[in-house]
Amino acid sequence: MKWEETVAFTCRYGDVIGKIFEGGDVIWENSMADYQGYANVLAAMPDGSFIHYEWTYGSCSGCDEWEARGLSDEEIWEEVKRTMAVLPDIDAMKRYLRLEDEYENAPVPTGNSPTNGSLPGMMRFLCGGYYNDFVNMKKAFIEWNKD
Numbered sequence: 199m200k201w202e203e204t205v206a207f208t209c210r211y212g213d214v215i216g217k218i219f220e221g222g223d224v225i226w227e228n229s230m231a232d233y234q235g236y237a238n239v240l241a242a243m244p245d246g247s248f249i250h251y252e253w254t255y256g257s258c259s260g261c262d263e264w265e266a267r268g269l270s271d272e273e274i275w276e277e278v279k280r281t282m283a284v285l286p287d288i289d290a291m292k293r294y295l296r297l298e299d300e301y302e303n304a305p306v307p308t309g310n311s312p313t314n315g316s317l318p319g320m321m322r323f324l325c326g327g328y329y330n331d332f333v334n335m336k337k338a339f340i341e342w343n344k345d
Contacts, residue, residue, distance in 0.1 A: 205229035206237035210255040214271045215278055226338035228331050233257040240335050248285040295336040
Protein backbone atom coordinates (compact mmCIF):
# COMPACT_ATOMS: atom_id res chain seq x y z
CA MET A 199 0.00 0.00 0.00
CA LYS A 200 1.06 3.60 -0.41
CA TRP A 201 2.13 5.71 2.58
CA GLU A 202 -0.96 7.91 2.22
CA GLU A 203 -3.21 4.87 2.77
CA THR A 204 -1.72 4.00 6.16
CA VAL A 205 -2.92 4.93 9.61
CA ALA A 206 0.63 6.15 10.32
CA PHE A 207 0.14 8.87 7.71
CA THR A 208 -2.53 10.41 9.99
CA CYS A 209 -0.45 10.13 13.18
CA ARG A 210 1.32 13.09 14.73
CA TYR A 211 4.60 13.68 12.86
CA GLY A 212 3.31 11.54 9.97
CA ASP A 213 3.88 14.40 7.54
CA VAL A 214 7.54 14.67 8.59
CA ILE A 215 8.32 10.96 8.87
CA GLY A 216 6.42 10.10 5.69
CA LYS A 217 9.31 11.51 3.66
CA ILE A 218 11.29 8.32 4.27
CA PHE A 219 8.53 6.16 2.78
CA GLU A 220 7.94 8.22 -0.39
CA GLY A 221 7.71 5.94 -3.41
CA GLY A 222 7.81 2.85 -1.22
CA ASP A 223 5.42 -0.06 -0.88
CA VAL A 224 4.26 -0.33 2.75
CA ILE A 225 4.39 -4.05 3.52
CA TRP A 226 3.20 -3.86 7.12
CA GLU A 227 2.17 -1.37 9.76
CA ASN A 228 0.82 -1.31 13.29
CA SER A 229 -0.33 2.18 14.18
CA MET A 230 -2.75 3.93 16.48
CA ALA A 231 -3.69 7.51 15.61
CA ASP A 232 -5.25 9.46 18.44
CA TYR A 233 -4.25 12.35 20.68
CA GLN A 234 -1.45 10.01 21.77
CA GLY A 235 -0.33 6.99 19.86
CA TYR A 236 2.32 5.15 17.90
CA ALA A 237 3.22 4.08 14.39
CA ASN A 238 5.39 1.15 13.31
CA VAL A 239 5.99 0.77 9.56
CA LEU A 240 7.95 -1.51 7.24
CA ALA A 241 8.28 -0.59 3.56
CA ALA A 242 9.99 -1.92 0.45
CA MET A 243 11.69 0.88 -1.43
CA PRO A 244 12.07 1.26 -5.22
CA ASP A 245 15.86 0.74 -5.03
CA GLY A 246 15.42 -2.74 -3.48
CA SER A 247 16.13 -1.65 0.10
CA PHE A 248 13.73 -1.87 3.05
CA ILE A 249 13.01 0.71 5.74
CA HIS A 250 11.61 0.01 9.20
CA TYR A 251 10.76 2.81 11.60
CA GLU A 252 8.61 3.30 14.68
CA TRP A 253 7.72 6.36 16.70
CA THR A 254 5.43 7.19 19.58
CA TYR A 255 3.85 10.49 20.49
CA GLY A 256 1.76 12.08 23.18
CA SER A 257 -0.65 14.93 23.63
CA CYS A 258 1.74 17.15 25.59
CA SER A 259 5.41 17.60 26.38
CA GLY A 260 4.97 15.44 29.48
CA CYS A 261 4.36 12.37 27.34
CA ASP A 262 5.92 13.30 23.97
CA GLU A 263 9.69 13.16 23.99
CA TRP A 264 10.16 15.18 20.80
CA GLU A 265 7.84 17.92 22.01
CA ALA A 266 9.54 17.95 25.41
CA ARG A 267 12.88 18.42 23.69
CA GLY A 268 11.42 21.26 21.60
CA LEU A 269 12.45 19.68 18.29
CA SER A 270 11.48 21.38 15.06
CA ASP A 271 10.23 19.37 12.10
CA GLU A 272 13.72 19.62 10.58
CA GLU A 273 15.34 18.30 13.76
CA ILE A 274 12.85 15.42 13.94
CA TRP A 275 13.60 14.64 10.28
CA GLU A 276 17.34 14.53 11.00
CA GLU A 277 16.78 12.23 13.98
CA VAL A 278 14.55 9.94 11.91
CA LYS A 279 17.17 9.67 9.15
CA ARG A 280 19.86 8.89 11.73
CA THR A 281 17.88 6.22 13.61
CA MET A 282 15.73 4.43 11.01
CA ALA A 283 16.60 0.87 10.08
CA VAL A 284 17.67 0.66 6.44
CA LEU A 285 18.16 -2.87 5.14
CA PRO A 286 20.05 -2.76 1.83
CA ASP A 287 18.51 -5.83 0.22
CA ILE A 288 16.12 -8.73 0.66
CA ASP A 289 18.76 -10.96 2.28
CA ALA A 290 19.44 -8.37 4.98
CA MET A 291 15.70 -8.01 5.49
CA LYS A 292 15.33 -11.75 6.02
CA ARG A 293 18.12 -11.76 8.63
CA TYR A 294 16.57 -8.74 10.36
CA LEU A 295 13.15 -10.37 10.70
CA ARG A 296 14.56 -13.60 12.07
CA LEU A 297 16.35 -11.51 14.69
CA GLU A 298 19.29 -13.92 14.59
CA ASP A 299 23.01 -13.55 14.14
CA GLU A 300 24.04 -9.91 14.27
CA TYR A 301 20.41 -8.79 14.68
CA GLU A 302 19.53 -11.05 17.60
CA ASN A 303 19.48 -8.25 20.17
CA ALA A 304 18.83 -5.39 17.77
CA PRO A 305 17.06 -2.44 19.36
CA VAL A 306 13.73 -1.40 17.91
CA PRO A 307 14.54 1.37 15.41
CA THR A 308 12.92 4.43 16.87
CA GLY A 309 14.16 7.92 17.47
CA ASN A 310 12.30 8.29 20.74
CA SER A 311 12.35 6.06 23.77
CA PRO A 312 9.43 3.61 24.00
CA THR A 313 9.26 4.22 27.73
CA ASN A 314 9.28 8.01 27.36
CA GLY A 315 7.37 8.51 24.11
CA SER A 316 3.70 8.21 25.03
CA LEU A 317 1.39 6.19 27.23
CA PRO A 318 0.46 3.85 24.34
CA GLY A 319 4.17 3.45 23.56
CA MET A 320 4.97 2.57 27.16
CA MET A 321 2.13 0.05 27.33
CA ARG A 322 3.24 -1.58 24.07
CA PHE A 323 6.79 -1.85 25.42
CA LEU A 324 5.79 -3.24 28.81
CA CYS A 325 3.25 -5.72 27.37
CA GLY A 326 5.57 -7.20 24.74
CA GLY A 327 4.05 -5.39 21.78
CA TYR A 328 7.41 -4.95 20.08
CA TYR A 329 8.05 -8.70 19.97
CA ASN A 330 4.55 -9.30 18.61
CA ASP A 331 5.16 -6.62 15.98
CA PHE A 332 8.24 -8.45 14.71
CA VAL A 333 6.29 -11.72 14.54
CA ASN A 334 3.48 -10.05 12.57
CA MET A 335 5.92 -8.09 10.43
CA LYS A 336 7.65 -11.35 9.50
CA LYS A 337 4.33 -12.92 8.47
CA ALA A 338 3.46 -9.90 6.33
CA PHE A 339 6.91 -9.92 4.72
CA ILE A 340 6.61 -13.62 3.84
CA GLU A 341 3.21 -12.98 2.27
CA TRP A 342 4.51 -9.92 0.38
CA ASN A 343 7.58 -11.84 -0.83
CA LYS A 344 5.38 -14.53 -2.46
CA ASP A 345 4.33 -12.07 -5.17
